[in-house]
Amino acid sequence: MRKSDILIIGNGISGLFAACIAADMGKKVQILSYGAGTLTIGGGIIDVLGYTDDGKPIENPVLGADKMASGHPYSKVGAQTVDKALRAFLKIAESEGFPYIGSPDKNQWVPTAIGNFKPSCLVPRTMNSQAIFDAENILVVGFDTMKDFYANMVTKNLRKHLKSDKNIEEFVVQLNFEYGRDLRDISAMDVARWLETKEGYNAFVNQVKAHIKNSTAIVLPPVLGLDPNYQILDSLEKDLGCKLVEVSSLPPAVTGTRLDKMLNSYAKKHGVQIIEKARVVGSEVADGKCQAVITEGFDRQRKFYADQFILATGGVYGGGLIAGIGSMVEPVFNINIDVPKVQTEWSYKHLFADKKQIFAQYGVNVDNDLTPVAADGSKIASNVKVVGRSLAGYDFCYEKSGNGVALITAYKAAAAFCGEA
């Protein structure tokens, strides 16, 4: 069996990005992948740090990261890594022909599917909200029969959030999909696929065109194609003579799918081997080092050997952590997470607690090099690093830091394994 330099468990955003970085530095990298991952469920935008611990909006995420309390992943990796990692991401996106906009030291306000705004840092050009703030006219475009986007609600809420001199109207594009009326529901994925066809594209332009005035920005669900490029966006902006802005939205995430495709493409081009349907069920640790991880398929177990390992299996949602009654465990290295015995102590009374939820911060404890440590501070395996949602100490929902922590810790782990500080 081929032994890799670095074996990565998990092909979500943190696993893929770690693979890209390590492959760039000349390492032989394998990814063990199981299931579709949560990247295609979440949005494809890079939230780095939107709010302080007491809920104040942060303008500069790098500066904000520098002030995080110890225990937070950012405080472990340092603000310099935040900056470096995000710039590395921007470079990869650029080289894949799908450049992201934004800068590590500045947040931007992105519109959402309910018609308000959220802070994010790096976003694809399809979500450049500057157009909304600049335009005099805003046209909220929905699609009849498409689920999970209500132009009426977005319009109403945008009117509350934006200056009153803006003219905000809604318009609903008729899809006339046969299957939408009888056979199944239509998601943003279907509409994105439709806009990739000539008929769909033309139908969209023909219906919308009459409603475009001077200085108009269109706000719409994420439907501008399924692939990581800007062909549909650029053509539409040219043909309609206005800007288009996609909103941050519900699953299934078209924007997340594009990011997933982009990172996969880059990783494969740079020699990363992705092994699918490899469910990792355990590991072999000897002399303080991980020797191999064990996968289980339909009929047998297999071992995968490597010099170094990156655990990027995600949190509770992704299956990287498993919560029981009064217990939580990381199943690959069998790490017990210290949690209260009584479940009601895991959370605050309100789900939207106006502070970080307690359970959201449960995860694997690591040292400043992202090596997992036991309760007594001893290293669980010195050649293992933990990245992304499995980590303890942050609440990506409250802070708006999800993909940011994933990218930044992945970068740190990969660079460290490649001999960079």
Place this chain on the structure above:
Amino acid sequence: MLKTTVVVIGGGATGVGILRDLSMRGVDTILVERDDLGYWTSSRFHGLLHSGGRYAVKDKEAAKECIEENTILRRIGRHCVEATESIFVRAPEDSEEYEHEWVKSCAECGISAIPISMDEAFKLEPNLSRKLLSAYRCPGAAIDGFRLLWQTVASANKYGGKAMTYMEVTGIETENGEVVGVRIRDRWTGREDKIACDFVISAAGSFSGEVAKLAGLTVNVKPSKGTLIAFNHRICNRVIHRLHKSSDADIFVPHGSITILGTTSIDSAPDDTSTETAEVVEMMKVGEVTFENIYDYRILRVFAGTRPLYSADPNAKGRSASRGFVALDHAHEGVKHFFSVCGGKFTTYRLMAEKVCNMVCEQLGVNEKCHTAEENLVDDPSPELINRAKAVFPSYGAELASSRLGNDKLERVIERIEKQPEMKELVCECENVTRAEIEEIAGEPTSHTVSDVRRRTRLGMGTCQGTFCAYRSVGAIDKEDVPWSKDTVNLCKDFLETRWKGIRPVLWGNMLRDIELTRAIYDAALNLSGVEDIK
């Protein structure tokens, strides 16, 4: 000022039963409810239509009432009842002597209890623990509390009866020791008003003591809290009882695609609907005796309600207090024409209403007899209407929608979809609720929150617990442009918080996974809680 003959206070099962009964006898009646219909005890239970078997040994009178009312409700409320039947099972730790006594008692009470072999029992209910020793089939059933209440009111409406929700009673007015009216306050508008009346019947359940206080009286209700667990599986197709002396966590009731396990009994405040992890863990341990794989089933949520146990003795507690009911004529304490009815069971709600109404009618000089057992709550839909429904609803949704809506609303919903076919979009996939239904119900004057719509449609009661349908229903309601839809962000948040309340004590396994997804959508992607600082 409004005027009527009788005011009923409390929109639980007993109250709506009285409203229907009096209205059918031609007595002008208005029901006032402080919250939504069925907000409290009448929905916070197993949803069990008792066969009477549970009470056969201890309380033969209650058992007989149960089996009689069970038979009546299966007929008049058939759109609310899933006639599953029930199985009583005895575990090794349960007394064999009790089993013999129980068989004898069931025969005495007229409750059919057919012994079956364990092989037969396992064939009927494959998930039952193989350690169980004996089994009997009884005529228990599942019943939908919300639906029964709304359909009872719909029936009363036909006879002129009126129910007002979110209407708080702030005072009971008397003149010369006789009731002359009640003062009310609309909790949404704050508007105060008065209903002049000749009689007041308090059917306030666990809150009976508080209502009595408004007239300067005392009623000894001992609220006793029961916690219930809803599992996201149809673990059994029949109601499963443990065949032993009634105890905690010994009843499983299947409802549609879920199963409810109950319950516990703890003295509590009337409005205490909190649940604790420790209670759930204890209930799971007991439940494991009946279904040994209980830990493999995903929990949807936990909830609690308070039984309004009545006791003449103010020191009686919990299950030892009477499960029967009393109707108190407060004339003996100096207030004429004021009655309190409390205690009792959901299964016997109609009978309780009948007895109270007999007392009131006698004083009113009304000779009309009770007809509530003779007439169905709602008419069956006509074959034409069902055919129209089948043409517009997805898959098995036609039957579901027809049962929960009743004919008039069903027809209006069908018309919406016939006019605009895209209105058949499923807003709530778990419970098969269409957008047309959400819009129809949201537009009703009795709807003020997404939770009100939920109680009438089952929106958000299934697997996702609002994760997807909170956004969708709020978007649909916004489109309907009802007066309460202005703040869509908070409508979403409030709805998710009500769902969260039931998940918080059981935040493990897939429940925590689901909450992670909920937060990823509503907090991370839609930023419902963060402040904005748009430049």
